[in-house]
Amino acid sequence: MDLSALAVPHTLAHLKPLLPALPARILEAGCGRGALAAALADLGYEVTGVDRNAEMVAAASERGVSAIHADxxxxxxxxxxxxxxxSLHHAEDLDATLAHAATLLAPNGQIIIEEFAWERVDEAAADFVYDNRALLVAAGLLDAETPARDLLDAWIEGHNHLHRGSTMIDALNRVGSDLTTVATAMLWRLVDGRGGTWNVPAGASGVLDAIRRFEERRIAAGTLPSVGLYASARR
Known part of the structure; x- marks a missing residue:
């Protein structure tokens, strides 16, 4: 099974309060294989996906998504x-990308991001990610390796080439108004090191869902940071 079967409902639960009323026109930047775009279309939104990866665009099109191969x-x-x-954490020029996105908006339109603020990860969060990764590897559900060195240093080394969550929020605030942010669980989607694009063996779905619940409980108890980030700003 694709991890999107677990991830899309989680994403939709946090997106719905931010989205305008149906039938709004949505452009999803970095649509990947189109799982979220298809789910939004099923809800009644008019969705167009765009992705720089031709293979991803082809897969999204097979799902019935109107998808464009482009930046x-x-x-x-x-x-x-x-x-x-x-996808925004990969932007070569963050301000230019968001400024262009703002030109695509209808009056009172919104830029919305789903991201992870990798810089919020502390030692406890790094332990959570890599310990759960090691368990999945040991169970034969994942091929990724767990680093043998300091786990927090390994996390920073693996992510410091990406835009920070705080940097993306600041940039979003510069191109829009009425900024809204929501912090959520996200580490459960990052245990593979690829942010939720991997194919999950059918038997692993319950394990990943349990990891998500563990993360949410620890966030509520104050022992893990909320790394997931949703934000919206209006034109």
Missing amino acids: VNDISGEYDVVLFTR
Whole structure:
């Protein structure tokens, strides 16, 4: 099974309060294989996906998603929402990408991001990620290796080339107004090291769902940081 079967409902639960009323026009930047775009279309939104990876666009098209093989910076048109789903942290020029996204918005349109603030990870969070990864590897459910060195240093080394969550929020605030942010669990989607794009053996779905619940309980208890990040700003 694709991890999206678990991840999409989690994403939708946090996106719905931020999205405008149906039938809004949504451009999803970094649509991947189109699982979220298809789910949004099923709800009644008019969704267009865009991705720089031709293979991903082909897979999204097979799902029935209207998908474009392009960089979001080369897209034109008018949308009620430009949605970045775990893609903005890769932007070569963060301000330029968000400024272009703002030009695609209809009056009162929104830029919405789903991201992870990797810089919020502390020693407890790094232990949570890599210990759960090691368990999945030991159970034969994952091939990724757990680093043998300091886990927090390994996390930082693996992510410090990406934009920080705080940097993305500051940039979003510069191009929009009425900024809204929501912090959530996200580490459970990062245990593979690829942020939720891996194919999960059917028997692992319950394990990953349990890891998500463990993370949410620890966040509520104050022993883990909320690394997941949703944010919205209006034109």
